[in-house]
Amino acid sequence: MRNYIFKRLLLIPLTLLGILALNFVIIQFAPGGPVEHVLAQYREMNTEATGAISGSGTAYMESGTSKYQGASGVPEDLIKELEKQFGFDKPAYVRFLKMIKDYALFDFGKSFYQDKSVAKLIAERMPVSVSLGLWSTLIIYLIAIPLGIRKAVCDGSKFDVATSFAVVIGSAVPVFLFAVFLIVFFAGGTYLSWFPLHGLTSDNWSDLSWWQKIIDYFWHITLPITAMVVGGFASLTMLTKNSFLDEINKQYVLTAKAKGLNQNQILYGHVFRNAMLIVIAGFPSLLIKMLFTGSLLIEVIFSLNGLGLLGYEAIMTRDYPVIFGTMYIFALLGLILKLISDITYCLIDPRINFETKLS
Secondary structure (H helix, E strand, C coil): CHHHHHHHHHHHHHHHHHHHHHHHHHHHHCCCCHHHHHHHHHHHHHHHHHCCCCCCCCCCCCCCCCCCCCCCCCCHHHHHHHHHHHCCCCCHHHHHHHHHHHHHCCCCCECCCCCCEHHHHHHHHHHHHHHHHHHHHHHHHHHHHHHHHHHHHCCCCHHHHHHHHHHHHHHHCCHHHHHHHHHHHHECCCCCECCCCCCCCCCCHHHCCHHHHHHHHHHHHHHHHHHHHHHHHHHHHHHHHHHHHHHHCCHHHHHHHHCCCCHHHHHHHHHHHHHHHHHHHCHHHHHHHHHHHCCHHHHHHCCCCCHHHHHHHHHHHCCHHHHHHHHHHHHHHHHHHHHHHHHHHHHHCCCCCCHHHHC
16 A cells, blocks of 8 residues: 555656646637736726727737737837736746746745735635535535435435435535525525625634634634535435445345344445445545535635635636646645545455556
8 A cells, every 4th residue: 555655646746747737738829818918908098098989999919010919009118028027028838847846846926916926825715715615525425425325225215205305406406596595595685694794704803702713703604615515415415325225235235134134234334335435436526626616606605715716816817827826736635635535445445455556
């Protein structure tokens, strides 16, 4: 197992290099960019200042002397200064090699539009995403696994049918729609005002005692976490149920019953290990989804400044250092979680041996 872990750790830098290289190439051909973004703002301010009518001309240089959209009427010196400011005065391969060297030292540079380093921005937004991701993933597993096991044991019963209705609702209703529903009914939208509408903590957080801070924290995350749990528990519940049903019908379970073992001994002594393998396999992807992609809409709706919202804003403004910095962190966490998942495989079922896979 040590050799396998060591080899997987060696593969992480190579995988990150491939991810960064692929996305760097894609960025080079993507329309728009930070220079175009600033030029658009410059033209907009210039138009408002001169009272020009918008939409009266094309957004391209008529002479064809500039490669940037929106460069018409913009001084050439300004364009060159922007290229130097954003680092586009250097060849692409030079910029890529510098990025790889800096990223190896976890130096993600500085945001194009915010007067902060990317590392500081990520550190500021990380607690929000971690709070949403860890709590929602934990609660989803605490609900879905026991519920899925119970549904498998009581397959076809009234309990199974009734809970299947809740599972269908959870899988059919979009997360953002359920979040809006919670706001309307419980956050002062139309009916009750039990929970706050935005933020992870109250404005007077620093003045609260330690136990009041705990209460305030959970008070703020109740609705966001509820929305994420409802949107995520359905698939894991059905995965757990189907996995246990598949194992329950196998020959070794019949043999265990013939030996006189009771249901709990069979279920948790024999079936559990085999059935949980496929459930564990989905843990890294679920956690990554809850940490970043799954929490994006929740962060927007509840005004929570997390990593998902940071990455989205960076894409919209073409803030390349923030885009690559957050992507690097996402990929690194995903690779580490996948390794942890494989290690957990071996702990649950000693028959699984990954050593031969990489030998």
